[in-house]
Amino acid sequence: MNSTLWNRLQTIDRRIIYAVLLLFIIIPLFIDIPLPTYPSKQSQDFYDTLEKVAADKGNANKIVIVNGMWSPSTRGENQWQAEALITHLMQKHLHFATLTFDTQNDTVMQTSVVEPLAKKYGYVYGRDYVNWGYRPNAVYVITIKGLVTNIPGTIKKDAHGTPITSFAVMKNVKTRSDVAAVVDITPVESTETWLGLFEQNNSPPYLFAPTAVMAPTYYPYLDSGQIQGMLTGIKGAGDYEGLLHTKSFGSRIASALSLVYALIILLVIIGNVGHFATRAAKRREAS
Amino acid sequence: MPGHGAAYFGKLAFGLVVMFAILAGLQAAPRRSRKIIIAFFTFLGGLYFALEFFYPAPSGENFLTGYQPLVAGLGAVIGSFAIGLGVFSLVQLHLRTLSRLRPGWGYSIVLLVSFVAMTVFGLMNEYSPNATVIPTVGGLWQSQNAHGMFRFLFSGGLSNLGSATFSIIAFYIASAAYRAFRLRSIEATLLMAAALIVMVGSVSFGTALTAGIHPKLTDGSENPWANLRIENIAQWLLMEVNTPAQRGILFGLTLGLLATSLRYWLSLERGAYFDKEL
Amino acid sequence: MQHASENWWVSGLVVLLSLIIIGKVLSAQRGRVPFIRRIPGLNAIDEAVGRATEMGRPVMMVPGISGLDVVTLQALSIFSYVARAVARFGNKSIMATIDPIVTGVAEETLRDAYADAGRPELFEEGDVRYLTGQQFAFATGVAGILIREKVAASFLFGAFYAESLIFAEVGQQVGAIQVAGTTQTNQIPFLIAACDYVVIGDEFYAASAYLSRDPTLLGSIVGQDYCKLLLLGIILIGIISTSLLTLIHGGPVAHLLHTLVDFLKVK
Numbered sequence: 073m074n075s076t077l078w079n080r081l082q083t084i085d086r087r088i089i090y091a092v093l094l095l096f097i098i099i100p101l102f103i104d105i106p107l108p109t110y111p112s113k114q115s116q117d118f119y120d121t122l123e124k125v126a127a128d129k130g131n132a133n134k135i136v137i138v139n140g141m142w143s144p145s146t147r148g149e150n151q152w153q154a155e156a157l158i159t160h161l162m163q164k165h166l167h168f169a170t171l172t173f174d175t176q177n178d179t180v181m182q183t184s185v186v187e188p189l190a191k192k193y194g195y196v197y198g199r200d201y202v203n204w205g206y207r208p209n210a211v212y213v214i215t216i217k218g219l220v221t222n223i224p225g226t227i228k229k230d231a232h233g234t235p236i237t238s239f240a241v242m243k244n245v246k247t248r249s250d251v252a253a254v255v256d257i258t259p260v261e262s263t264e265t266w267l268g269l270f271e272q273n274n275s276p277p278y279l280f281a282p283t284a285v286m287a288p289t290y291y292p293y294l295d296s297g298q299i300q301g302m303l304t305g306i307k308g309a310g311d312y313e314g315l316l317h318t319k320s321f322g323s324r325i326a327s328a329l330s331l332v333y334a335l336i337i338l339l340v341i342i343g344n345v346g347h348f349a350t351r352a353a354k355r356r357e358a359s
Numbered sequence: 360m361p362g363h364g365a366a367y368f369g370k371l372a373f374g375l376v377v378m379f380a381i382l383a384g385l386q387a388a389p390r391r392s393r394k395i396i397i398a399f400f401t402f403l404g405g406l407y408f409a410l411e412f413f414y415p416a417p418s419g420e421n422f423l424t425g426y427q428p429l430v431a432g433l434g435a436v437i438g439s440f441a442i443g444l445g446v447f448s449l450v451q452l453h454l455r456t457l458s459r460l461r462p463g464w465g466y467s468i469v470l471l472v473s474f475v476a477m478t479v480f481g482l483m484n485e486y487s488p489n490a491t492v493i494p495t496v497g498g499l500w501q502s503q504n505a506h507g508m509f510r511f512l513f514s515g516g517l518s519n520l521g522s523a524t525f526s527i528i529a530f531y532i533a534s535a536a537y538r539a540f541r542l543r544s545i546e547a548t549l550l551m552a553a554a555l556i557v558m559v560g561s562v563s564f565g566t567a568l569t570a571g572i573h574p575k576l577t578d579g580s581e582n583p584w585a586n587l588r589i590e591n592i593a594q595w596l597l598m599e600v601n602t603p604a605q606r607g608i609l610f611g612l613t614l615g616l617l618a619t620s621l622r623y624w625l626s627l628e629r630g631a632y633f634d635k636e637l
Numbered sequence: 638m639q640h641a642s643e644n645w646w647v648s649g650l651v652v653l654l655s656l657i658i659i660g661k662v663l664s665a666q667r668g669r670v671p672f673i674r675r676i677p678g679l680n681a682i683d684e685a686v687g688r689a690t691e692m693g694r695p696v697m698m699v700p701g702i703s704g705l706d707v708v709t710l711q712a713l714s715i716f717s718y719v720a721r722a723v724a725r726f727g728n729k730s731i732m733a734t735i736d737p738i739v740t741g742v743a744e745e746t747l748r749d750a751y752a753d754a755g756r757p758e759l760f761e762e763g764d765v766r767y768l769t770g771q772q773f774a775f776a777t778g779v780a781g782i783l784i785r786e787k788v789a790a791s792f793l794f795g796a797f798y799a800e801s802l803i804f805a806e807v808g809q810q811v812g813a814i815q816v817a818g819t820t821q822t823n824q825i826p827f828l829i830a831a832c833d834y835v836v837i838g839d840e841f842y843a844a845s846a847y848l849s850r851d852p853t854l855l856g857s858i859v860g861q862d863y864c865k866l867l868l869l870g871i872i873l874i875g876i877i878s879t880s881l882l883t884l885i886h887g888g889p890v891a892h893l894l895h896t897l898v899d900f901l902k903v904k
Binding site: 084086089090093094097107108109110112113143144145146147148176179180208210211214217218220221288289291292294295304307326327329330331332333334335336337339340342343344347348 | 418419420424427428430431434435438513514517518519521522524525526529530532533534536537538540541542543551555558559561562563564565566567570590594597598601602605606609
C-alpha cells in the first residue's frame with residue numbers, strides 16, 4: 073500500500089502536471105501577486121550601459137541599432153524585452169534604427185512595439201527613428217560586415233522603399249563610429265557575427281536580449297566584456313521594466329515565473345521523496 | 360511584379376534556362392568529372408571569402424569587398440530554386456498520401472488547403488490588397504478584402520500557432536524536470552543542487568528569501584555575508600562554474616567547425632554527397 | 638574583426654590551426670591512422686535500430702533546423718550510418734527536414750546508404766519529408782510524425798534551438814529510444830533530460846569519424862586535438878604572465894611580461 077503511494081509520487085500523470093502548471097501561469101496574470109523584484113546584475117548592466125550612452129553628449133547624432141531576430145513565436149519573451157528597450161531609448165531621446173533578418177519580425181516589432189510607443193513618446197519617423205526593415209537571413213553576415221564601413225550603402229532603403237539618406241535621423245550616420253550601441257533581441261544564434269565582424273575593442277557597446285534558455289551559453293562573452301549587458305528572457309524584461317519604473321506585462325509574468333519555478337522545485341522534491349521511499353521499501357523487502 | 364517590364368521577365372526566363380542547362384549538364388557528366396566540377400566550384404566559393412578576409416584592407420575595404428552583394432545574391436538565387444524544390448516535394452508527398460488514402464490523409468487535406476489559401480491570399484495581399492474576397496452576406500458577416508484575409512491567416516493563424524507551440528515547451532520542461540531530476544548519484548545530486556540554486560536565485564520569491572542579508576554594513580562597507588544571498592550564489596555558479604565549462608565546449612566546437620569547413624572547402628571529405636561512400 | 642590586417646596575430650593563429658588540421662588529415666590519408674576513444678552514445682545506434690525493427694516500428698531522423706551548413710552536413714553523414722543500419726535490419730526510416738536544399742541532399746544520402754547496404758528497394762520517395770520552413774510549425778510536424786508513425790528510435794543530430802525539447806519529450810512519450818547530439822550547448826540540458834544518449838560538444842564533429850573510421854576524419858579529429866593543446870599552451874602563458882605581473886613590478890622582466898600580455902590580448 074505504502075509502496076504504491078511512494079510509487080505514485082514518482083509517476084504522476086503528466087496531464088496533472090500540465091493542468092497545475094497552467095493554473096500557476098494563469099492565476100498571476102489575473103490576480104496581482106506583489107512579489108518584490110531584484111534586478112539581476114546582467115539586467116542592471118544592460119540598463120546602466122544605455123544610461124551611459126544617453127549621458128554621453130557625443131552620442132546625440134548617433135543611432136542605436138536594434139537588431140530583431142525574433143518572430144511572434146517567441147514574443148512571450150522577446151516582445152517585452154523589445155518594449156522595455158524601446159521605452160528606454162525614447163525616454164532618453166536616443167535615436168535608433170530597427171533591423172531584422174526574420175520574415176515575421178518586422179510586422180510585429182513595428183505594429184506591436186515601436187508604433188504605439190512612438191505615439192506615446194512623440195517620436196517621429198525619420199527624425200527620431202527609422203526602420204531599416206527586413207533582409208533575408210542569407211545576407212545576414214554580409215550585411216553586418218557592410219555596416220562597419222558603409223551604412224547608407226549597405227542598407228540603401230528603409231522598410232518602405234525610401235532612400236535612408238533622405239531621413240534626418242540618418243544625416244550623420246555613415247559608419248560604425250556613428251553607432252552609439254547595438255542591441256540584439258534574439259531567440260537564435262546571432263551574437264558571434266556582431267562580436268566577430270562588427271565590434272572593435274568592445275565598441276560600440278553590444279547589449280544582448282536572448283530567450284532564457286539561451287542565456288547560460290553567453291556567460292563567457294559577459295565575462296570577457298564583449299557583451300556589456302544581458303536581459304535573460306522574460307525575467308530580464310521584468311527587471312528592465314522595474315528599473316524604468318514602467319511596470320507592464322514583463323513584471324506581471326515575472327510573478328507567474330516565480331510560481332512556476334516553485335512548482336517545478338516542488339515536483340522535483342516530490343519525485344525524489346517517492347524515489348527514495350520506494351528504494352528503501354525495496355531494500356526492506358529484500359532483507 | 361509592378362514596375363517590372365518585359366526586360367525583367369526576359370532576364371528571369373534567361374536565368375531559369377541557364378540554371379536548368381547547368382543542372383542538366385551536371386547530371387549528364389560522368390561521375391568522375393562531376394566530382395571535379397563540384398570540388399572546383401566549392402573551392403572557388405570558399406576562396407572568395409578567404410581572400411577577401413586575408414587580403415590587406417587598410418581602409419576597411421579591399422578590391423574584393425565590393426563584390427559581397429553579388430556573392431550574397433548568388434546564394435539567394437540558389438536558395439530560391441531550392442525553395443521551389445521543397446514546395447514541390449511537400450505537395451507531391453501529400454497528394455500521393457491523399458490519392459492512396461494512406462493513414463493520416465485528413466492531415467494532408469488540411470496541409471494542402473492551408474498551403475493554397477496562404478499562397479493565394481499572400482499573393483493577392485501583395486498585388487491587389489483591396490480586392491473583395493468574401494462578399495457581405497445579409498446580417499451574417501461583413502465583406503472581407505485580400506489584405507484582411509491575409510492578416511487573419513498570418514496574425515490570427517500562423518503567428519498564434521507559433522506562439523502556442525513555443526509555450527508548450529514550458530509544460531515539457533516541467534514534466535522532463537520532474538522525471539529526470541532524481542538523486543541517483545553524487546553527480547546527479549550536484550547537478551540538481553546547482554539547478555535549484557540558479558532557479559531560485561533568478562526569481563523574486565527566491566531572492567526575497569535572503570533579502571534580509573544587506574549588501575552593505577552599517578558603516579557603508581561591503582558586507583561579506585552578502586555573498587550568501589541566493590542570487591549571488593546563483594551568479595557565482597553561472598560565472599565561475601558555468602562559464603569555464605561553456606568556454607571549454609566553445610573551443611572544441613569552434614575547432615570542430617574549422618576542421619569540418621576546411622575538409623569541405625578542400626574536398627578532403629568523403630561521403631554520399633562527395634561521390635564516395637563513408 | 639573584418640579583415641586579417643586588423644589583427645595579424647589572430648589571423649596567423651587561424652592559419653596555423655588550419656595547417657595543423659590539414660597536415661594531420663593528409664598524414665592519416667597516407668596511412669598514419671590514429672586511434673580515437675569510443676563515444677558511448679553512438680554505440681547505441683545499432684541497439685536502437687535493432688529494437689525498432691523488433692517492434693516493427695520505424696526510425697526517425699531529424700538533421701536540425703538550420704540550412705545546408707557544416708553542422709547539417711555533419712548530421713547527414715551520421716545519418717548515412719544510421720540509414721545503413723536501418724537498411725541492414727530491413728526497417729523503414731523517416732527523415733524530416735526544414736530546409737529545401739537539405740531535403741535534396743538528405744534524399745541522396747539516404748538513397749546511397751540504402752544502396753550501399755544492398756537494399757535500395759527499401760528507400761521510398763516519402764522517406765525524406767520537407768515539412769515547412771517555420772521553426773515551430775516544423776516542431777509540431779515532427780511531433781505529429783513521431784506520434785502517428787509510433788516511432789521506436791529517434792535520432793536528433795544537428796543545430797537545434799528551443800524546439801529541441803518538443804522533439805525529445807514527444808519521442809519520450811511514444812517510448813522511442815533517443816540518441817541526440819547538437820552544437821547548441823544551451824539545448825544539451827533539455828536533451829539530457831529527455832533522451833537516452835546525448836553526444837556533447839565537439840563529440841558531435843567526432844561522431845562521423847568514430848562511426849566510419851575514415852582516415853580523413855580521424856586525422857582531422859587528431860588535428861583538432863593538437864590545436865586544442867596549442868590553445869591551452871597560449872592560455873597558460875597568458876595566465877602565468879598575468880599572474881607574475883601582480884608580483885613583479887618594474888624591471889626588464891615586467892616589461893617583457895607586459896609586452897607578452899599585450900601581444901596576446903585580442904583587440
